Structures are given as structure tokens and as C-alpha cells.
Amino acid sequence: MTTPVLVGVGSASQRCDDPREAAEPLELMQRALDAAAGEVPGFRDHLDRIAVPHGRWSYGDPGRLLAPRATSVLAEVGVLQHTLIADAAELIARGEIGAAAVVGGEAGHRLARAARAGIEVADTPHDGKPDVHLAAADELIHPVEKRAGLNRAANAYAVLESAFAHRHGLTPAQTRDRIAALYARFSEVAAANPDAWRPKPVDAASIREPSEKNPMLAFPYTRAHVSSWSVDQAGALLLCSTEVADELGVPPGQRVYPVVDAESNAMVAVSARDELGDSPGARAVSRAVLEHAGIGPVDLDLVDLYSCFPVAVEMFAEALGLRDDRDLTVTGGMNRGGGPFNNYVLQATVTLARQLRARGGFGLVSGVSGLMTKQAATIWSSAEPARPYSRRDVSPDLVAREVVDDHTGPATVVGHTVLHIPKRPIRAVAVLDLPDGRRTVARNESPEITAGMAAEDWCGRRVEVSRGEFRPSG
Incomplete structure (x- = not known):
């Protein structure tokens, strides 16, 4: 066994109002990869594997375009973004590869501006096939849910929010106050993040109350509560063994270590879950990472909880045992920091790694796939861990209710x-x-x-x- 280490991180973004002049997703991913590689001269000569989570683009094998000599991996929507990071770290720890990159990017702002202007924008044609193709096995939404109107993420997460509030004895008004205050604080964090898509603080009342620019989508969620995926952002992570890091002369202060990754890949549709207001997967993941790291929630110096919707933050914060008065994001969250489609975990990890380099300590990034369907978390450390890296699948045996559509x-x-x-x-x-x-x-x-x-x-x-x-x- 060897020790995997994160040695390079890079990010890229653009805000171009003319979609014809805007860079496509592949170029943004290339910029992020170049920025990360710029931190580690010579890294590309050691690169064995490159993994990309699929976005709203049509490249058949983007990894091949970014790193022609490396084994290419493409993960479809429904595969946890943590899986790509954990796969890389595990293969490095086993000595099967020496170095890997995980890169993702989206140009949703470009797409939105093109749609508004009534024009089409094209991506570089590429119909190649990746060496490794990862895809989820099951459907996320039950047919009964679709017929009733729970076929959009905001609608389904709002149902989970109501059940979470009921567990905690909260009225709808109290829930609205709580999640508005949470996201107002997120906006303050975004204001200090140079990579944030909307780096401007917003008060709780403006988030809570619907308006023309902030319509109610699915009670209690306004637009200010949901992920902003119409963004042009990309992120890149470079991992390698400590031996490769030593050979490349990576200084100690630039190294950030994956301590443990845990995933719950059990899939149950929202309406079939035994308890809508709780997440057994998040609890199993949280317990596993804290136990392996040998720390408690108070020892986490930095945290970024996946924030597609407030209840995803609330469930993971509860599962981890985090205090209500601490910051739960390093980016500003997916509404203010930006939530590029199927790529936010990489953006959060880039920001977390930079902050761990600057201040030291432990950091945690959580992730969610689907409708709070799968859950994951990785703990990172600025110091080399005492225990070997661990990658754990903690998928619980979930109770799935039978769902029918003909009840009277x-x-x-x-x-x-x-x-x-x-x-x-x-x-x-x-x-x-x-x-x-x-x-x-x-x-x-x-x-x-x-x-x-x-x-x-x-x-x-x-x-x-x-x-x-x-x-x-x-």
C-alpha cells in the first residue's frame, strides 16, 4: 500500500453574454486541468488515468481529448462524483497506478444565453468511447411520482423538506425562516469566494419571500434555495502517490491527503422510502468517515455540504452531528457559489483543498446523487494520515415500501x-x-x-x- 495525495487543483470560469464567443465545456475543462497541472510541473508525464463526470454536453470520451495517453473514464449522471475521486485514490493506494486526474466542467450559462437568443451553439464533435464507462443501475423517479408532479428535483426535495421539518416539530413558517437564514449565510461565504458565480450577500428575507425574480417553485423553496446550474465553471483535481509527489518535488504545504471516502449507493425512490425525513445513507456515511479518521465533528475545520436544496444540507449536518452555528460551505453553496451540472463536488474540493493548504487541519466534502438517493463524503487532511487511506461502501439495507397508483x-x-x-x-x-x-x-x-x-x-x-x-x- 502507498499513500495517495492531492497535489494539484485548478478551476476555470467565464461569464460571456455572447454565447457564440463563449468557450465550450471542453475548453473550460482544459483550462482547469492546465491550471492544476501548472502547480505540478511534470505531472502529465506520470498521468495514468483521467475521469470525467458527464455534463450537458455530447462528447463521447472527453477524457481522451484532455489526456490522450491516459486511461479514460466517463461517469454518467446518477454515479456519485465522489466515486471518481475514490476510484483514483484507491487505485493509487493499491499501487495499480501512479497518478490520476478527475476533471469536470459545464457551460450552462452559455446554453441559457443561446436559448434566450434563439441560436444554437455546438460542442466539438467527438463520438469516441471511454475505456471505462460508469452508469447507475436503476431509475430515480417512480412512475407514480411522475404522474403526480414529482418529476422535478425541486418538487421531490420539497417533499423531503416537509418530512424533515415534521421530524423536528417545525412549522412551515419556522422552516422557511431556518432555510432562509442558512442560505443567507451561504451567500456571505460566496461573497468571499473568488470563484463564486454570484459573489454578493443576500439577506434572509429576500431568499424567503417570493418575488418576480425569486419565484416560489415548490413550497417552501424559492429560486434562491435551488442549485444554479446555468453557470460556466470547471474544476480539476490531480492525485498521485507520495512517491510520485516526491519525485516531482511537490512541497509539503501543497499536499492534501484523502483520509477516507464512504459511499452509500442504495437506491430507493422518494415515495418508497420508509422514513422521508431522515437519510440512513448519510448517517452510515458520516459514521464511517469520522470513525476511520478518528475524529469527531468538532475536529472538522472546514466543511462543504452538498447544497442542491436545503434539506440535503440539513440531513447531512444532522448525520454528522455538526453545530447549527458553524459554516457548512466553503464555496457559498450551489445557489450562490455555483452548481455546475454533475460537477459541484469537484468545485467544492478545489476550494476546500486551497483553504486546507492555507490553514491546515481536516476538511469534509459531502455529495448527493439523484433525489437524496445516494450519499457520500470524503475527509481530507493537510497532514499525512496516521492510518492508510480507506474507501468504504456503507450502503445500508434500506426498507422500500411498495408504491401503488390505484388506491381508493x-x-x-x-x-x-x-x-x-x-x-x-x-x-x-x-x-x-x-x-x-x-x-x-x-x-x-x-x-x-x-x-x-x-x-x-x-x-x-x-x-x-x-x-x-x-x-x-x-
């Missing part, structure tokens, strides 16, 4: 949200427990119900269901 009769609400279009709510959606232990998802479009769900916690309420619609019992 009584049910109990276990999670809910109100879906919105600009300026008004259109549909209440509820995940429901049935008397026989099965589940269903139903909707109601009456103004009285949509208003009621925004004012009160409906979890635990009895309802009647017929033809996919629910109504209050009695």
Missing part, C-alpha cells in the same frame, strides 16, 4: 409540497401511507388545500384518496 380509501400524509407556476400555486402533492403499509402519491388542486399546506404541517393528517386525488378526511 383512507391514507396518512408523510410528506407534501405545493407546486407553483409564476405568481400562483397550482397543485398540492402528498406522499401517503396506506393502511396496509404500502404507499401512494396523490394530488389536490383546490385553492383551499394549496393555501392550507403552505400554512400548516400536514404530515400525520388523515385523508381520503380516489383516482389519484386526495381530500381531507371528514
